Amino acid sequence: MDIILASQSPRRKELMGQIGLKFKVVVSHVDEHVEGNPSPAEMVEELSLRKARAVARQVDDDDLVIAADTVVALEGTVLGKPEDERDAFSMLSALSGNRHYVYTGVTVIRGGQAVTQHEVTTVTFRELEPDEISSYIATGEPMDKAGAYGIQGLGALLVSGIDGDYFNVMGLPVYRLGRILAGFGLDLLAMAAR
Numbered sequence: 001m002d003i004i005l006a007s008q009s010p011r012r013k014e015l016m017g018q019i020g021l022k023f024k025v026v027v028s029h030v031d032e033h034v035e036g037n038p039s040p041a042e043m044v045e046e047l048s049l050r051k052a053r054a055v056a057r058q059v060d061d062d063d064l065v066i067a068a069d070t071v072v073a074l075e076g077t078v079l080g081k082p083e084d085e086r087d088a089f090s091m092l093s094a095l096s097g098n099r100h101y102v103y104t105g106v107t108v109i110r111g112g113q114a115v116t117q118h119e120v121t122t123v124t125f126r127e128l129e130p131d132e133i134s135s136y137i138a139t140g141e142p143m144d145k146a147g148a149y150g151i152q153g154l155g156a157l158l159v160s161g162i163d164g165d166y167f168n169v170m171g172l173p174v175y176r177l178g179r180i181l182a183g184f185g186l187d188l189l190a191m192a193a194r
Contacts (some may be wrong), residue, residue: 001062001063001110002023002024002059002060002063002064003021003022003023003024003061003063003064003066004023004024004025004026004055004059004064004066005023005024005025005026005066005067006027006028006051006052006054006055006066006067007025007027007051007067007068008025008027009068009171009172010076011150011152011170011171011172012171012172013025015167015170015171016055016066016114016172018194019078019174019176019178019188019189020188021188023066026055026058026065027055028050028051028052028054028055028067029054030045030047030050030051031050032050032069033044033158034047039121040071040078040101040103040119040120040184041103041105041190042071042103042105043069043071043103043105044068044069044070044071044103044105044118045105045107045116045117045118045142046105047069047105047107048068048069048105048106048107048116049067049107049114049116050068050102051067051068051069051103051107052065052066052067052107052108052109052114052116053107053109053114055067056109059116060105060160061110061111061112062110062111063110064108064109064110064181064184064186065107065108065109065110066106066107066108066177067106067107067109068104068105068106068107068171068172069104069105070102070103070104070105070146070171071102071103071146071147071169072091072095072100072101072102072103072146072147073096073101073102073103074095074098074100074101075098076146077103079091079094079095079100079146079147079148080146081144081145081146082142082143082148085137085143087148088102088137088142088143088148089133089134089137091142091147091148092133092136092137092142092148092149092158092178093128093130093133095125095128095147095148095149095158096126096127096128096133097125097126097127097128098125099120099122099123099124099125100122100124100125100147101120101122101123102120102121102123102146102147102168102174103118103120104118104119104168104171104172105117105118106118106119106172106173106176106177106180108177108180108181108184110184111174113129113184115180115183115184117175117176117180118176119164119165119168119175119176120164120168121162121163121165121166121167121168121169121173122161122162122163122164123151123159123161123162123163124159124160124161124162125158125159125160126159126160128157128158130145132158134139136149136155136157136158139154141153141154141155142155146171150170151166151169151170152170152185171188172179
């Protein structure tokens with residue numbers, strides 16, 4: 001059995017390695033548009049399932065596929081990755097001084113069995129000055145991240161508080177993934193002890 005990560009995210013790869021998983025990467029090229037008006041939780045669950053199914057069709061039935069999708073939600077509005085620097089400035093200005101929620105959907109598929117769940121973490125930003133926002137955008141860090149910031153990088157300087165799974169904000173709720181994998185018979189702590 002191979003473990004397959006259906007993502008090219010450097011952060012997800014890092015976290016998978018951190019919990020001792022040996023894995024291959026197969027990128028899912030799926031349409032990330034979701035019809036209707038789903039909640040952030042429904043959206044990330046749908047997208048993670050879609051990504052996992054796309055990759056599961058390309059690998060052996062015995063392989064275990066892990067996929068995830070992350071969004072930031074502020075007052076019910078979903079903030080994905082910024083389209084450009086102006087969009088990033090708008091997102092970060094809206095997050096300034098406010099509390100928002102980071103949702104990550106996780107799907108694990110092996111053979112005919114699929115499990116999809118989500119995690120939510122509350123993040124609070126301090127008040128940001130416009131020049132701080134511009135300086136942060138100039139680093140390039142916000143451009144490929146939901147909500148236009150990365151908590152594991154310079155974006156940590158913007159965060160004044162967090163309630164919930166820190167790794168969820170990075171894009172992979174490690175605790176929840178561990179529990180799902182346990183349901184598939186993979187005890188990560190026992191595997192690490194060998």
